[in-house]
Amino acid sequence: MSEHSEPNAALDSDETPVGNFTGLFRYAKYDILSGFLVFLIALPLCLGIALSYGYPAIAGVFTAIIGGIVSAFISNSELTIKGPAAGLIAIAAPCVMSFGWNGVPGDLNQEAYRSALAVGVAAGIIQILMGLFRVGSLGEFFPSSVVHGMLAAIGVIIICKMFPLALGVKVGGEPLKLLLGIPKVIQNYEPTIAIVGLVSLAIMFIWPFVKIKPFKSIPAALVVLAVAIPLAKFLDLSSKHTNALKFEEHKEVASAVDEDTPEPEAVAEAASSPVDPPKSDTLISVPAFGDTFKSLTFPKFDALMQPQAWQWVFMFAIIGTLESMLSAKAMDLIDPWQRKTTLDRDNIAVGLCNTLCSFVGATPMISEIVRSRANMDNGARTRFANLYHGLFLLAFVTLLPFLIGMIPVAALMAMLVFTGFRLAHPKEFAHVFKIGPEQLIIYVSTLVGCFAIDLLAGIAIGIVVKLLIHVLKGAPLMSLFKSHVTVGERTDESVVLNVSQSAIFSNWLGLKKKIINTNVEKELVLDFSDTRLVDHTVMANLKQMQKEFERGDQRLVIRGLDNHRTFSQHSEAGRARTPNNSAAR
Structure with a gap:
């Protein structure tokens, strides 16, 4: 815990503050x-x-x-x-x-x-x-x-x-x-x-x-x-x-000034009439x-x-x-x-x-x-x-x-x-690249789209680019928006869910729903042996779900990724099944 969290640490760890009347x-x-x-x-x-x-x-x-x-x-x-x-x-x-x-x-x-x-x-x-x-x-x-x-x-x-x-x-x-x-x-x-x-x-x-x-x-x-x-x-x-500044060409500004220049008599008349100075706009x-x-x-x-x-x-x-x-x-x-x-x-x-x-x-x-x-x-x-x-x-x-x-x-x-x-810190480019080169392509595409057009257009561009990358890396078209999960081996304390086709951001909600709706005593195993592609979004979400399982005295085990090639050394990097393993199946 950081030094900023020391005041919180002073409380009894068994006591969870709740914002109710008490x-x-x-x-x-x-x-x-x-x-x-x-x-x-x-x-x-x-x-x-x-x-x-x-x-x-x-x-x-x-x-x-x-x-x-x-x-x-x-x-x-x-x-x-x-x-x-x-x-x-x-x-x-x-x-x-x-x-x-x-x-x-x-x-x-x-x-x-x-x-x-x-x-x-x-x-x-x-x-x-x-x-x-x-x-x-x-x-x-x-x-x-x-x-x-x-x-x-x-x-x-x-x-x-x-x-x-x-x-x-x-x-x-x-x-x-x-x-x-x-x-x-x-x-x-x-x-x-x-x-x-x-x-x-x-x-x-x-x-x-x-x-x-x-x-x-x-x-x-x-x-x-x-x-x-x-x-x-x-x-x-x-x-x-x-x-005040306008970004027009010099000639355009000059011509506008020439057209609007008042006659000398008007200037003299205005000078003889006191006018309150404009209010300051600096405060x-x-x-x-x-x-x-x-x-x-x-x-x-x-x-x-x-x-x-x-x-x-x-x-x-x-x-x-x-x-x-x-x-x-x-x-x-x-x-x-x-x-x-x-x-x-x-x-x-x-x-x-x-x-x-x-x-x-x-x-x-x-x-x-x-x-x-x-x-x-x-x-x-x-x-x-x-x-x-x-x-x-x-x-x-x-x-x-x-x-x-x-x-x-x-x-x-x-x-x-x-x-x-801070929002556009240069370090963010390096951080995204460490997760995977494809993530940097998506990141830059979204940034340029949002800046040059608008936020919704930029987000749409980023999502389309990500989907195209997934297809190029082997994600079947039929699995882009639908998760393919079947129940495998079941014991008194554990259940195995077999995930096939692809596990990516666009079908994550279906996979998450299946995980949540599966009743387990101690352990839930996700087997990705038959999955062609697992993207960074799913890897990051699964890592967070593992922490949630631990808080409930349960385990979420991820297996079957040994035959997948990772896109970077990052622990949450996307990964695709290697060609040899794909052919074998």
Whole structure:
């Protein structure tokens, strides 16, 4: 167990915390402390993520409040923190842009924003239905290389969108155009704003390497605020403005300027009339004290009559649910008490919260992995840590909103750039390649598809590429979506299941169902001697199921893979039956 888990280890190992009425009081001292520490991390991230979506900054805080308070009484996920997530930027921002937003964080388009809220309500209702109809198991259908490719693409998109504002440059557009325009962004940086952004970015990268005990437990985001706020004050950031930039050719811009140049008389007349200087856009704008809840905004439901609306409804519902389930499953794997989240119940909670959020002007939400991990590391015991983090946020924006108005936008954008870098970390390419060269092909195909087209298209491309690779490696077409499992030898204490044809991601759910529905006393044996292909997804899932069997004092034994060739040295690598053995059978 890591050093972060020491507080959890202090409890009696026989005692499993449960987020019920008794747990609310029994573990309050742990959950309140963790909730407060997570609140400190969540506040700046909620503000920055909301701006990146094309929503008002305060909308992200509203989401974390609703997600924290409401979901704590519905979901049984004990350690996850609900709130806006950087992983949804690649959906939320294009959604608002499709209704007329210019794509620049901080430039609010009220009509586009309200139209996106209507999309959020519809998507939330679909998520509730997905939970009620128990589609949680479908999350296991998606291969890990496809999911990681999608997350890497989201990381690159976040960097492309947020890096310009960290340098004080305001620019909108599609991710590819933004990526190609980074040199021009650097040429047009605003020096004062860039100092704040780059210092904040440096802190985010350097702080994890700090080993001095009193300091290493302080979240990097909190250190950024502690440095960026006084630095912004010293540099008089409130008097500065971001530089607007468009990626048109010089001639086009020049001609537009020539056509719109006013007559000298008009210039003289304008000069004689005093005009208020434009308001600075370098600091976070939030409602004044007492006006926090006057900023609640309601959806524009007639936007759902527009054809593009339903593309985003289903994208939010599918991708948001997938990301949320992945976070919940990841937290289950590292939960010190090995508690299991009921994914369908969690989907209902997320869907209900998303519906409520969109009704009042808040951003979409999921189970957010970074804050969830921090919650566990801070010693949380039950889901009520999520509740307390929401209550702390509610108290802060109600009583101390003026403090939020001191936060530089560039600092928040720097935090998101760092988040994007972590999602698309270069080490991920090496990690995927170690599992197998074919996994890297799938990973890159998904990444490029998600970045160049959209997330659903990228995922579809990744899945098709994976299926083609499986066919080329010997998977029979008839077994691509159907598992072939028969019951073999049976004794009083063990049962053998013979798996034939192929065992791959697209027929895994059938194999899993057969495993779960087989009653055994002590031992279940899976024999893959007659299986032509076993892919990485199945190998990884079986490894996890072996751990679950062990917790139930049973054994899941895997045999018959000695006559298979592995695609790499990784223990979970895919493997195909060698030609000699195939011919012999």
